[in-house]
Amino acid sequence: MQYPLLFSPIEINGMPLKNRIVMTAMHLGFTPEGKVTNRLVEFYRLRATGGAGLIMVGGCTIDPWAGMADMISIKDDSFLPGLEKLTRAVKEGGAKIAAQLYQAGRYAHSSMIGGRKPFSASAVRSRFTGETPRALELEEISGVQDKYAEAARRALKAGFDAVEILGSAGYLISQFLSPLTNLREDRYGGSLENRMRFGIEVVEKVRKAVGPSYPIFMRLAGNDFMPGSNTNKEARIFASKLEKAGVDCFNVTGGWHETRVPQLTTFVPRKAYAYLAQGIRSAVSVPVIASNRINDPGAAEEVLRQGQADLVTMARALLADPELPNKALQGKEPLIVHCIACNQGCFDRVFRGESVTCTVNPAAGMESELTLTPAPKKKKVLVAGGGPAGMKAAVTASDRGHEVILAEKGDRLGGQLLLNEKIPGREEILLAALDLERNLQARPVTILLGKEADESFIRETKPDVLVVATGAAPLLPSLPGIDHPKVALAWDVLAGKAAVGEKVVIVGGNAVGLETALCLASHGTISPEVLHFLMVHKAESPETLQNLLDHGNRDVSVVEMTKKAGQDIGSSTRWTVLAELKRLGVRILTGAKAMEVSEAGLNIQKDSKEELLPADSIVIATGSRSQNALASLRDLIAEVYVIGDATHPRNALEAIQEGFLIGCRI
Secondary structure, rough: OOOOOOOOOOOEEEEEEEOOOOOOOOOOOOOOOOOHHHHHHHHHHHHHHOOEEEEEEOOOOOOOOOOOOOOEEEOOOOHHHHHHHHHHHHHHHOOEEEEEEEEEEHHHHHHHOOOOOOOOOOOOOOOOOOOEEEEEOOOHHHHHHHHHHHHHHHHHHHOOOOOEEEEEOOOHHHHHOOOOOOOOOOOOOOOHHHHHHHHHHHHHHHHHHOOOOOOEEEEEOOOOOOOOOOOOOHHHHHHHHHHHHHEEEEEOOOOOOOOOOOOOOOOOOOOOOOHHHHHOOOOOOEEEEEEEOOHHHHHHHHHHOOOOOEEOOOOHHHHHHOEEEHHHHHOOHHHHOOOOOOOOOOOOHOOOOOOOOOOOOOOOOOOOOOOOOOOOOOOOEEEEEOHHHHHHHHHHOOOOOOOEEEOOEEEEEOOOHHHHHHHOOHHHHHHHHHHHHHHHOOOOOEEOOOOOOHHHHHHHOOOOEEEEEEHHHHHOOOOOOOOOOOEEHHHHHHHHOOOOEEEEEEEEOOOOHHHHHHHOOOOOOOOOHHHHHHHHOOOHHHHHHHHHOOOOOEEEEEEOOOOOOOOOHHHHHHHHHHHHHOOOOOEEEEEEEEEEEEOOOEEEEEEOEEEEEEEOEEOOOOOOEEEEEHHHHHHHEEEEOHHHHHHHOOOOOHHHHHHHHHHOOO
C-alpha cells in the first residue's frame, strides 16, 4: 500500500521534513539525573534511522521546579554536552530533532522538586498529585516565563532544529488558561483574554530569544475535557493569538491528566482526537499536527487525506516499532509491530517510577544491550506452544539463525491474547497476536497447528533445544456445586464456547473477570454504526440513544474476595475498565466470598452475612495455573527452557519479554 501524503515533504519555518511523521515527546525515565545517557541516545537514534521525519524529545525541564528528576533537563548549560551528543545522533540518523520545553506547575510533586511547594496560576489542589500549589506572585511571573526563553536559547545552542512549548495536558500554561485553575484577579486572570496572556508572553519571549527563523511548536490541548474548562472553541481562539505571537506549528492533543475521558487506552478509537486538530487547523494558517492513538500508517494517511491535519504524531507507535516508517515506505507493512495501547510497558511503569519499555517490543529502552547477534552455533529449536511467549521466542531464535519448529495444539496462534477479540475496547490487544503471527510467517519457521508437542513428537523431532511455552489453564476453586450445568469458565465464555443466561454472576474480580463482565454487559447495546445512523436521521432522542448505549440485555454481577477489584490491571487502564462497567450497570461486590453454587444461583458471604445472588449462569474467573509437564523432559534434551505462563501466570509484557530474552540466549 502506498502512502503518498504521509511520505511527502513539508517545511515548517524553513525547516524541511522528509515526511509527516512526528515522534512526540514522551516520558522515558532514561535520564536519572536529567543528563543525556547513552541509553537515551541509542533509543532516539534508532527511531531516527527507522524513518521518522521529526523527533521531539522531552519533556525537557526548564528550571529546578519543573518536574520529575529523571526527565531530560535543559535548565542550565551543564546539560549541553549530552544534549549536543543527542542532537548529532538523531541528525546523523536522518531526522530533525526538537526539544519540548516542560514546566509542570501544579502537576509537579513536591518530592520531585526537592521538597519545594509547586507553583501555579492559583492555589487550586491538584487531583493528579494530591497537593495544593502556591499561587505565583505577580512579580514572579516574568521570571518563570524567562526560563522558557533561556531554555529555548539553550536548545538552539545544543543543535536542536526546533523547540516545542508544552501548553497542554494540564501543565503550567494550561493552568493559566483554564478558569478551573486560574482564579487570579490581576491581568493574568478573569477573562479569556487575560488567561491567554501567560502563554502568549511565553511564546513572545521564546521568539525573541531564538530569532525569526527558528521553528517554534506549541503542544496544545484541543479540548481540556474538564467540566467548566476550555473546549475547542477557546483553543481555536488561543491558537490564533499564539500564531500571531510566533508559533509556527501546533501539535494538538486531548485533555488533562485529570480528565475522566480516556486519552490513550484501548478504549480510545484510533485517531479519535483528530477532529480537535481539524478545529485548530480551521483557525490558523500554519501547519497542525494530529495526536493520540495513531498507530498505523493507514490511519495516519487517512487523517492527512481528509484534511484534518498536516502532520501526525506517532510516539508509542515508534516505541513499539522504531522501523514503522521504513516498513511502510518499503512495502513491508505486514511486518509492522503495532502499539496496542495496553500501557503496561509505558504509562503504568512511569506511574510506578520505573523506566519505560514496551509489551510488544521488549528491546525498547535496552537497544544498546539487547542487540540480535548471529548464534555462534546453529541449533534445532522446538517451541511447544503458540502463545505470545512462544511466538516471540520462535521469531527471535529464527532471526539469530536457528532452525525453528513451533508446534501449537490448537488451531490458532495467539494463546490468551485471542480472548480479547470479543471484549469491547480491548480488540486492539488482538493485534499483538496478529503481528507476531505475521512476523513468524515471514521467517523460515516451521509452524504446526493442531499439533501437540508431546514426548513422542519430541523424540521423533530430536531438537537440540526445547522451549516450553505451553501456557496456563483456568484454575477452578474448591466450591460446592462447581460441577453444576449453569457453571462456565470465563475463558470459554470469551472464546464463544459457552453460552450464558440473562442473569450472570462472575466469580473473580481480576482482569479476566472484569473483562468478561464487560463483554457480557455490552451484549444488546447499540453498535457504533447503528448509533451513527440513528443520530444522522434524528430517529431517536439523545436520551434514548444514551440509554441504548448504556444498557444491554444481561444483568451482570462480579464477586471478588479482596477489597479491590482489578488489582492486576495497570493503574492507567484500571479506572477506564471500572468506569465502563459502571456505565453498563455491572454490580461489583468486593470483600465477598463465593460459598456455593445452587439451583437458584450463587450463595456468597459478605460482611459476615450470607446472601443469595440469583443467577442463570455462574462464570468462573478465579485465575490460572501453569501447564508445564514438558519441563520434565530435561533428561531427554540438553537444553530446555520454560517461559511465559508455563513458568507462572503473568501478563503479556512479561511473557513476550521472556520469549525474546530466551530467543537471544539460545
